[in-house]
């Protein structure tokens with residue numbers, strides 16, 4: 043099977059329900075202040091008529107201003123968000139580093155969580171046991187690995203989550219730039235490990251505001267603007283297109 047991503051006229055909407063009041067207090071406050079003049083929140087059309095094909099060996103950078111649609115695009119490719127219309131075909135195992143700290147069981151130990159998270163990623167218990175020691179060594183949290191996750195600091199949780207999620211490569215790697223994995227020493231190690239995953243992946247999609255990194259890793263660049271693709275071509279052209287769209291003189 044050839045790894046590939048095929049999208050045709052894809053649209054994605056976020057339901058306005060996500061913006062509605064969450065608490066009784068905020069509902070009462072808004073009723074008191076906006077009586078009769080309440081603004082109607084409409085659905086957000088986050089991806090508009092997106093069509094493209096990405097094949098084996100491609101390293102693709104995603105550019106765009108804050109809110110342009112890059113993360114939504116990655117999550118749609120990962121299958122986390124359903125599309126409203128169009129065609130989405132993704133062939134190959136997908137790995138991503140979204141929401142690193144989601145899915146931990148707080149009462150279970152770090153070691154037990156390595157197994158649980160592996161199962162969430164669709165990996166077998168036998169395979170997870172075979173990589174357990176390597177993950178433990180990379181996380182570098184000492185004897186805490188045998189304590190419940192609820193006793194961990196935020197940094198320790200990120201280190202363990204990162205160590206698990208990056209232990210196994212995939213055919214298609216989706217990266218959303220923010221990788222604040224602990225202290226400077228760990229950041230260095232984390233970067234190396236990501237570059238290793240990048241090397242091993244057959245297809246890479248990398249969303250970033252760091253154009254130097256994008257240009258050093260990616261050959262192709264796609265620019266998003268208000269949910270639409272406004273440029274799809276070589277990475278240098280993509281940077282120029284981004285600058286033009288955002289009124290940046292070069």
Ligand SMILES: Nc1ncnc2c1ncn2[C@@H]1O[C@H](COP(=O)(O)OP(=O)(O)OP(=O)(O)O)[C@@H](O)[C@H]1O
Pocket residue numbers: 056057060086088106107108109110111112113114115
């Ligand atoms: N879970 C969500 N629910 C509702 N709206 C969302 C959600 N996530 C993103 N949006 C909206 O969708 C649009 C695209 O956001 P997205 O996060 O994809 O942009 P981005 O290009 O990744 O931005 P950034 O560079 O800031 O990460 C924005 O208008 C945003 O407010």
